[in-house]
Amino acid sequence: MRRPGRLPPRLPSDRGFGLIEILLVVVVLALVGAGLYGYFVSTTHTLETVQQQRPLSATRMVADRATVASIRSALQLYYAQNGGYPPTKEAVAALLNPPPSFQCEGNDFRYDAVTGQVTLVIDDPTRC
Numbered sequence: 001m002r003r004p005g006r007l008p009p010r011l012p013s014d015r016g017f018g019l020i021e022i023l024l025v026v027v028v029l030a031l032v033g034a035g036l037y038g039y040f041v042s043t044t045h046t047l048e049t050v051q052q053q054r055p056l057s058a059t060r061m062v063a064d065r066a067t068v069a070s071i072r073s074a075l076q077l078y079y080a081q082n083g084g085y086p087p088t089k090e091a092v093a094a095l096l097n098p099p100p101s102f103q104c105e106g107n108d109f110r111y112d113a114v115t116g117q118v119t120l121v122i123d124d125p126t127r128c
Contacts, residue, residue: 057128060103085116104128
């Protein structure tokens with residue numbers, strides 16, 4: 001017979017989770033969380049690096065060099081027709097329709113009226 005107020009004895013299969021099991025689960029979850037955190041930090045760092053390297057900067061620089069090549073072609077044509085180069089940079093820009101536009105921010109061209117030499121202000125893809 002059972003005495004009132006007393007619980008029946010527990011069987012080994014009725015114990016539930018002990019402190020060791022709970023700690024083991026917490027440690028495993030902490031390790032998985034640390035691994036995922038490291039992965040996401042690494043991914044974020046990689047994305048920042050790619051954005052800083054600007055893979056399109058080399059392409060923009062090629063486009064700017066092509067623009068300078070078209071300016072040089074217009075200058076050669078002007079020289080052949082007039083026997084000299086335009087007196088100012090603005091006159092060179094007026095030869096082209098539409099005026100030259102550059103892909104790299106802050107880029108422009110330099111013009112020497114004596115020699116007809118045209119160069120880019122920024123000719124380095126890392127600064128583009």
